[in-house]
Amino acid sequence: MNIPEKEPHLEKHFKASEFIRDVVIGMSDGLTVPFALAAGLSGSVSGTNLVVIAGVAEIAAGSIAMGLGGYLAARTDREHYENERKREQREISEVPDREKEEVAEILKQWGLKEPNITSAVESISDNPDNWVDFMLKHELGLEKPQPQPQRARNSSLTIGLSYIIGGFIPLLPYIFISRAQTALITSVIATIIALFIFGYIKGRYTGYRPFRSAGQTTLVGGVAAGIAFMVAKIIS
Numbered sequence: 085m086n087i088p089e090k091e092p093h094l095e096k097h098f099k100a101s102e103f104i105r106d107v108v109i110g111m112s113d114g115l116t117v118p119f120a121l122a123a124g125l126s127g128s129v130s131g132t133n134l135v136v137i138a139g140v141a142e143i144a145a146g147s148i149a150m151g152l153g154g155y156l157a158a159r160t161d162r163e164h165y166e167n168e169r170k171r172e173q174r175e176i177s178e179v180p181d182r183e184k185e186e187v188a189e190i191l192k193q194w195g196l197k198e199p200n201i202t203s204a205v206e207s208i209s210d211n212p213d214n215w216v217d218f219m220l221k222h223e224l225g226l227e228k229p230q231p232q233p234q235r236a237r238n239s240s241l242t243i244g245l246s247y248i249i250g251g252f253i254p255l256l257p258y259i260f261i262s263r264a265q266t267a268l269i270t271s272v273i274a275t276i277i278a279l280f281i282f283g284y285i286k287g288r289y290t291g292y293r294p295f296r297s298a299g300q301t302t303l304v305g306g307v308a309a310g311i312a313f314m315v316a317k318i319i320s
Contacts, residue, residue: 102235103242104289110150110243111282112301114250116308118142119275122258124319126268132258135267139258143251151244158236165226172216176209183219184209190222253278279305 118139125135176183184205191201209215220226257270283301287294 102239104286106154106239106242107246108286109154110147110246111250112305112308113146113150114143114247115253115275115278115282115305117146118251119254119271120315122255122271123268124315126264129264132262132264132267135258135264136255139251139255143248143255146251147244147247150247151240154243155236155240158239162235165220165228168224168226169216169220172219173212176212176215176219180209183215186223187215187218250278250282276302276306 121142122135122139125138129135172183187205187208188201191204196204208218217228220228254271254275257267257274258264261267261270279302280298283298283305284294286292286301287297
């Protein structure tokens with residue numbers, strides 16, 4: 085009797101959380117800030133030339149500032165990880181018994197029984213590098229960042245480009261429509277649609293319910309854009 089072979093079990097896990105986080109940071113700001121600026125200016129001008137010039141200037145400045153912020157944040161993450169790693173290395177060298185107790189406490193929280201905990205602690209502590217990695221991940225919740233400057237460079241580029249893409253969505257109607265009020269209405273519709281699509285895609289990639297993510301992103305982005313618009317309107 086031939087027993088049919090079981091199909092291999094393939095698990096799909098999302099492994100690009102840092103990339104998605106950077107896209108979310110850049111795109112969300114890119115959709116709201118240029119929209120607010122353009123909408124605020126729409127109430128004080130009849131044409132769209134000034135709106136386009138100001139919008140492009142803001143997108144350029146905003147993308148550079150956001151990209152630089154992402155670069156510095158990535159460097160800070162790396163430095164924080166390295167500092168914590170050195171601290172854990174020092175602790176397992178100076179107070180190994182206390183560190184073993186912390187490993188045991190983590191394993192207890194996972195539901196392991198006492199005899200298994202003892203052997204597991206000894207196995208983990210046999211290799212200092214694995215021991216440090218275990219403590220960083222499960223005690224401090226730190227994941228090893230990408231090698232620097234790769235992570236910092238990728239983060240700055242991702243955030244900056246996402247900001248540019250997001251920024252041109254509400255600005256495009258002002259480029260193709262000469263009447264400011266008509267362009268404003270079109271920009272509002274385009275921004276809401278973009279927020280919904282962006283939220284849906286974000287939900288698909290992060291494993292969150294896509295339509296719920298789309299609704300939340302549209303609501304939060306819409307409220308943020310509305311508040312920013314009112315501030316810009318008051319100032320203008």
